[in-house]
Amino acid sequence: MAFDLQNIVRPKIYNLEPYRCARDDFQEGxxxxxxxxxxxxxxxxxxxxxxxxxxxPHQIQLKNAIAEYRNKTNSCDNIKEELTAENLCFGVGSDESIDALIRACCVPGKDKILVLPPTYSMYSVSSSINDVEVVKCPLIVEDNSFQMNTDAVHDLLKKDPLIKIVFLTSPGNPTGAKIETSRIEQLLQSWDKGMVVVDEAYIDFSGGSTAALVNKYPNICVLQTLSKSFGLAGIRLGITFSSKEMSRVLNAMKAPYNISSSTSEFALKAFEDSSLKAMEDNAKKINTEKLRLLKRLTSLKNVDDEHVGGLDANFLMIRIKDGDNELAQKLYYKLATESKVVVRFRGNELGCSGCLRITVGTPEENDILFREFSKILAELTAA
Ligand SMILES: Cc1ncc(COP(=O)(O)O)c(C=O)c1O
Incomplete structure (x- = not known):
């Protein structure tokens, strides 16, 4: 492989000198x-x-704490080098990290990104803002696996040298399905014309992060966030893991003070042993509830008895019988307006006709959701 980061990152960004302040040299007095x-x-x-x-601006202590935790929970084989602070860059949530990657690699009005629908919509939103075209290669939806169509992705990449980033969401949103690491590695080994970005916003609900691969392959960036498993959506902290070379670029281009003092203070507490245990315990509780809720919802007469996609995240997707979008939409609306239970209608996404995406709440919330869901569905189908 002839991957060269200098051919991927826009030259002015690759050569950026990071903003420096007097505080980089003197912190006291x-x-x-x-x-x-x-x-x-x-x-x-x-x-x-x-x-x-x-x-x-550098947050080294926090970066060390995060790297240490991800090294401890690493599940990838054959990684010689452990993650260090130099592999990390922080964003104001992963949403800022997504935007930074597009800006770093894609020349506006020329380069493109590849997304695998159904997927998280911010990749396209950020691309539009940056005048970057979005190419789509659907996930395999016919067999309900929602896996990457590896051959189709390879064909598209071969045909279109202007694609500079492939965004993979693993576990997927709204699919809830992880993309097999072997398929990701296959892509990393065969494509050297751009970056593969693996968005692992939901990874702690299923494990198996690919973050460690950044020291095996130069062409992967892995995104994580404290918004999901850590329950810290309000502090806005996103993490990009990448090679030290790419990390240097990302840190040089970010606004120097993008992460507030309060955010890093809370985030540091989140990586103390007791907090990490609480995060893992909560993820286990959510997973148990996810299965309980799934069993109840899929036993309803007008709901497909198989869930859609995977169960690797903190939500599930269920399909109204026959993919009935009209019924799904009515149910969604009545749940929100009459029962004050808000879920997400996803029926217009590829392969998701008739689908609602439901975040797993507390056991009490899930009981109310189930009660109201079954009541309204029965009313709507009574006629
Ligand atoms: C796949 C995926 N990536 C990123 C995000 C955004 O995360 P953050 O809150 O860190 O911006 C979300 C939020 O829903 C998501 O589903």
């Missing part, structure tokens, strides 16, 4: 270098904090 407010923060309640200071 009377700090009059960054035009902060020496009187401290308002309101008064924040006076004892250091929120009047700019946050640390």
């Amino acid at each position: 009377i700090l009059l270098d960054a035009n902060e407010n020496a009187h401290g923060p308002v309101p008064q309640a924040l006076l004892n904090t250091s929120l009047h200071r700019y946050p640390d």
